[in-house]
Amino acid sequence: MTRREPKDADLVFKALADPTRRELLDRLFERNGRTLGELCEGLDMARQSATQHIGVLEAANLVSARKRGREKLHFINPVPLHEIYERWVRKFEGARLETLADIKRVLEGDGR
Amino acid sequence: MNAHASQSKASFVYVTYILSTPQKVFDAIVKPEIARLYWGHENVSDWKPGSKWEHVRVGDKRTVELVGKVLEISPPHRLVISWANESQKDDPEKTSRVTFEVEGHRDMVKLTVIHDELEAGGGMEKGIRMGWPMVLAGLKSLLETGNGVVMFTLLETPAKAG
Numbered sequence: 001m002t003r004r005e006p007k008d009a010d011l012v013f014k015a016l017a018d019p020t021r022r023e024l025l026d027r028l029f030e031r032n033g034r035t036l037g038e039l040c041e042g043l044d045m046a047r048q049s050a051t052q053h054i055g056v057l058e059a060a061n062l063v064s065a066r067k068r069g070r071e072k073l074h075f076i077n078p079v080p081l082h083e084i085y086e087r088w089v090r091k092f093e094g095a096r097l098e099t100l101a102d103i104k105r106v107l108e109g110d111g112r
Numbered sequence: 113m114n115a116h117a118s119q120s121k122a123s124f125v126y127v128t129y130i131l132s133t134p135q136k137v138f139d140a141i142v143k144p145e146i147a148r149l150y151w152g153h154e155n156v157s158d159w160k161p162g163s164k165w166e167h168v169r170v171g172d173k174r175t176v177e178l179v180g181k182v183l184e185i186s187p188p189h190r191l192v193i194s195w196a197n198e199s200q201k202d203d204p205e206k207t208s209r210v211t212f213e214v215e216g217h218r219d220m221v222k223l224t225v226i227h228d229e230l231e232a233g234g235g236m237e238k239g240i241r242m243g244w245p246m247v248l249a250g251l252k253s254l255l256e257t258g259n260g261v262v263m264f265t266l267l268e269t270p271a272k273a274g
Contacts, residue, residue, distance in 0.1 A: 001188045008129075018144075032122065032123065032124055032125075033122075033123045033124075038143075040124055061127055061128075061129065062123045064126075064224070064227070066125055075123070075124060075125035077127050078124065078126075078127055078244045078245045079126050079127060079128045079244075079248045079249060080128075081245070082245035082246060082249040083249050083252070086253070103242050103243075103246075106235065106238050106239045106241070106242060107177075107239040107243055108177065108239075
């Protein structure tokens, strides 16, 4: 059986095991699709160090980068987090239909 | 929060790597009999450029929840569709765009879903931010293990009041 999960999950957990990288993800969650410069605004961090952190997040597939003209925009990618959620959280909590029903409401209506 | 909120558009990029082939991944999006297994919805169209597509909930009522047009299609690598709530299909402000890119990546497939032209802060943005990670995790699970995580069929609770 092919299980790629262990290696992929390692990268995700490693990427998340750093407060700066979590801060970068929070910033992208607030506003997605930012350049490196925008992302680091107000952060006390050298550009080189920011580039390295983003690299770790990209390797874990938590951030994806797209070119737009001459700019490189960074997007948060929560899909691996969802896979980990499925593997490590949902398994232990059973069916949470209330939450799902909320999601349904949001998906179906425009607004709440 | 900002003065030009009504004007601004939001974009999201979702990526997943799937142990599969580009053709299987592409089929999982456009073939109703596969999409229903992990999405709980079917994407129904003849998949010709300019054709209509409908996002149909699996179930007795077969509610059409989303509609749009096929803007661009080149199987098995690229599909671009417009995307709107059925009830808002005539409002260009509420119409967004979804691009699927399917690339072979060593023994895996890199699937990128770009959802842009979204009304920032709108209901659709909120919905897709929760929806796409579930859908893509379900798709990956189905193609890699044969088990779809059919989130949306668990949701057959009484429909919203309005």
